[in-house]
Amino acid sequence: MTESAPDKSEALLQLSNVRLNFHTYAGEVKALDGVSFMVTKGEALGLVGESGCGKSVTALTIVGLLPENASVTEGKIILAGKNLLEISSEEMRKIRANNIAMVFQDPTTFLNPVLTLGEQLEEVFLLNPDELARIAAERKMEDTLVEARSDKGTQPKENAEGAPSTARLSKSAQKKLARILSIEVLKQVQLPDPERILKEYPHELSGGMRQRCMIAMALARNPDLFIADEITTALDVTIQAQILELLRQLKKELTGSTLLITHDLGVVAELCDRVAVMYAGNIVELADVKELFANPLHPYTQGLMRAIPMIDRPLERLETIPGSVPDLIYPPSGCRFHPRCPFAFEKCKLEKPELIHGGKAHTVACHLYGEGKA
Amino acid sequence: MAVRRPSSWSPAVAELKFAGHLLIQNKVVLAGTIIAVAVLIAAVIGPVVINPAVATSIYLPGRLAPPGPEHWLGTDDYGRDLLKIILLSMRLDISATLTIVGADLVIGVLFGAFSGFMGGKLDEAMMRITDVFFSIPTLILAIAVAAAIGRGLNNLILAIIIVGWPGYTRILRGQVLAEKEKLYVDALRALGIGRVRIILRHIVPNTIYPVLVQATLDLGGTILLFAGLSFLGFGASALTPELGRLITAGQTYIFQAPWLVAFPGIAILMVSLAFNLMGDGIRDILDPRLRR
Numbered sequence: 001m002t003e004s005a006p007d008k009s010e011a012l013l014q015l016s017n018v019r020l021n022f023h024t025y026a027g028e029v030k031a032l033d034g035v036s037f038m039v040t041k042g043e044a045l046g047l048v049g050e051s052g053c054g055k056s057v058t059a060l061t062i063v064g065l066l067p068e069n070a071s072v073t074e075g076k077i078i079l080a081g082k083n084l085l086e087i088s089s090e091e092m093r094k095i096r097a098n099n100i101a102m103v104f105q106d107p108t109t110f111l112n113p114v115l116t117l118g119e120q121l122e123e124v125f126l127l128n129p130d131e132l133a134r135i136a137a138e139r140k141m142e143d144t145l146v147e148a149r150s151d152k153g154t155q156p157k158e159n160a161e162g163a164p165s166t167a168r169l170s171k172s173a174q175k176k177l178a179r180i181l182s183i184e185v186l187k188q189v190q191l192p193d194p195e196r197i198l199k200e201y202p203h204e205l206s207g208g209m210r211q212r213c214m215i216a217m218a219l220a221r222n223p224d225l226f227i228a229d230e231i232t233t234a235l236d237v238t239i240q241a242q243i244l245e246l247l248r249q250l251k252k253e254l255t256g257s258t259l260l261i262t263h264d265l266g267v268v269a270e271l272c273d274r275v276a277v278m279y280a281g282n283i284v285e286l287a288d289v290k291e292l293f294a295n296p297l298h299p300y301t302q303g304l305m306r307a308i309p310m311i312d313r314p315l316e317r318l319e320t321i322p323g324s325v326p327d328l329i330y331p332p333s334g335c336r337f338h339p340r341c342p343f344a345f346e347k348c349k350l351e352k353p354e355l356i357h358g359g360k361a362h363t364v365a366c367h368l369y370g371e372g373k374a
Numbered sequence: 375m376a377v378r379r380p381s382s383w384s385p386a387v388a389e390l391k392f393a394g395h396l397l398i399q400n401k402v403v404l405a406g407t408i409i410a411v412a413v414l415i416a417a418v419i420g421p422v423v424i425n426p427a428v429a430t431s432i433y434l435p436g437r438l439a440p441p442g443p444e445h446w447l448g449t450d451d452y453g454r455d456l457l458k459i460i461l462l463s464m465r466l467d468i469s470a471t472l473t474i475v476g477a478d479l480v481i482g483v484l485f486g487a488f489s490g491f492m493g494g495k496l497d498e499a500m501m502r503i504t505d506v507f508f509s510i511p512t513l514i515l516a517i518a519v520a521a522a523i524g525r526g527l528n529n530l531i532l533a534i535i536i537v538g539w540p541g542y543t544r545i546l547r548g549q550v551l552a553e554k555e556k557l558y559v560d561a562l563r564a565l566g567i568g569r570v571r572i573i574l575r576h577i578v579p580n581t582i583y584p585v586l587v588q589a590t591l592d593l594g595g596t597i598l599l600f601a602g603l604s605f606l607g608f609g610a611s612a613l614t615p616e617l618g619r620l621i622t623a624g625q626t627y628i629f630q631a632p633w634l635v636a637f638p639g640i641a642i643l644m645v646s647l648a649f650n651l652m653g654d655g656i657r658d659i660l661d662p663r664l665r666r
Contacts, residue, residue, distance in 0.1 A: 095566070110560070114579045
């Protein structure tokens, strides 16, 4: 925390030194080893790293949906002034309902197969009747909803004038409005013929359409923080491109922040403002996108960059990072990357590097740079 | 075979049509359904056509008349027309059975869903309770409960409800255990939807089919249990038109007037058989392997 630069923009989400263990029969898996980063208002932060490095676990920790065998041993997650690790599960549920929305990897399994999309999407709106009433008042929709309302009494007009905004809508008016809003949000994610899609079941849609619906459900709440966990991984390449294009457009329209989790550096380059690189439960490097691609400091990030196939490079064997992901039950001492690091020296085995400034808007956790500075 | 043709039918209607198609293909099921429907119609229409006062109109000079043109199934020891009495009885037995199975279904589904979803100590406690129920034969347990809470038709129904729910709870709990690990449940929680709502609106509709099938298969057994306990003297009072009760009354005259035992017995058989065949049919219709 001390080393993070005083930012001009306000922090929306701040993780500081989050440690998390999984209890397994084989032992304690030290999945997150002091993760600290922040997401500022309106920015898109990319979280990249290889499989099993703790990207998704970080996201699940933020939304409070960890499996039962996981426990956070240390750290704070501050969102809107509250430490998410300390509040009750009901408060957490409200945060999930109002502040954070998460979209998951595989759209095929993340929709309820027995309900139509309309039922599932409208449910999200119906959960918050006050918000619906506010929207109705804001848009002066009393007239459209009045027939649904009039069954309540004989003087709906007086009612509308007397206590317009705070009065809850009748159930049928809520349903009607939820449907209108559902259609709008489906249009926002560019699904054709939203009226028809609302009547369909998940199996009647393609993967890309389902993922769009998932995004629509997440956007329905207009969340402060939108977490996208590998949302393009399970899709065909062409559909991936479409979804990325959609995200790019939504980024312009939406005010909230985005946490984009991916292992695809290309996605990060296109969509994010800043990038955090994770390795074995640590953030090893955090920088602006352009800065990171131009000037990767951490040996792991450098390795990742070399492992991206480039269309303008002559065809050779693609470089890889030697070795494999460490066993997190018995993680390497010191810097967790040192067994695979070409530049490792004695200190790397002994001491865990802290995040330090490696340039403008650029922090890195590596002794190579600490040496130079000290 | 069951290719979804693009049609103007809405999905729900198309689904019903397809169910009807499967029903007609299977002759045994079709027969069961026809019998069940006929029995149900007779049981519903019977009491409308027949004055329920028949049940209490005692005419001793005409007692124990054999089946004939005037009384098709003869008369009982109170001189009541047996056909009319049986039709009245069938309605009572069928509605009692539906009440029992319906109540068990609701209780079993709720307990099973919450038990399976919440897990932990609640689940453990619930499963041990069901173990207790399973360790005692249903009939014996029902007799014990009926004896404990006293005689009377409503108490008998209550007794059978009390012994019936653990089966459904077990089935549903198993389904829920598998279902709650599915990822859409995580997605729903990530959307901030509450646990109760997830259980009732999302998990239960995804897990209830096996329980529904079990319930339709249980209808036959339940009517036998109900009539059986009535026969043993729990439940209905002497003049109440109830099938088990009719047999009890008739067994005194089993050699003089065997029809008094035979016809109510056949009626029980018909109802039970119809329910069983219908249950098989519903299972087949809901079985995804048959639907391909």
